[in-house]
Amino acid sequence: MSVVASLLHRLRRPKGEEREVARTDVEWAAQLTPEQFHVLRRHGTDAPFGGPSVEPDAEGMYRCAGCEATLFRADTKFESGTGWPSFTDAESENVELQRDLRMGIPRTEVRCRRCGGHLGHVFGDGPAPTGKRYCINASALAPADRVNPS
Numbered sequence: 001m002s003v004v005a006s007l008l009h010r011l012r013r014p015k016g017e018e019r020e021v022a023r024t025d026v027e028w029a030a031q032l033t034p035e036q037f038h039v040l041r042r043h044g045t046d047a048p049f050g051g052p053s054v055e056p057d058a059e060g061m062y063r064c065a066g067c068e069a070t071l072f073r074a075d076t077k078f079e080s081g082t083g084w085p086s087f088t089d090a091e092s093e094n095v096e097l098q099r100d101l102r103m104g105i106p107r108t109e110v111r112c113r114r115c116g117g118h119l120g121h122v123f124g125d126g127p128a129p130t131g132k133r134y135c136i137n138a139s140a141l142a143p144a145d146r147v148n149p150s
Contacts, residue, residue: 021067021115039139040117048083051138063142067115087134
């Protein structure tokens with residue numbers, strides 16, 4: 001079983017499980033910027049090298065722009081040259097992976113487990129030690145100055 005297939009099996013969300021953070025589209029649109037809404041709620045994609053600049057919060061974490069769940073540790077971020085923030089690992093309790101066939105080729109989508117927001121995709125071409133590249137839309141990540149960790 002490939003690394004990505006193994007992750008997909010382990011991190012798939014059970015069918016029918018409720019989201020911890022659930023809002024209507026109207027509520028999401030009022031909370032998020034238009035770019036964040038497009039990415040998180042409509043499965044959009046930032047232009048390469050075109051998303052907002054994001055930094056980790058004071059705890060060294062990157063968080064979901066929709067619900068502020070911790071998603072990635074700063075020490076897992078690396079420069080992939082793709083134009084999107086890239087990470088070698090995720091906080092597995094706060095992300096879920098789903099098969100994505102929207103582009104006509106099989107990919108693995110990364111979503112926030114708390115709110116279901118689309119974050120990006122994970123690929124099996126990352127550096128050691130994991131071999132994974134979580135390719136994440138910058139608009140899906142909360143600006144560090146907006147985060148209010150609980």
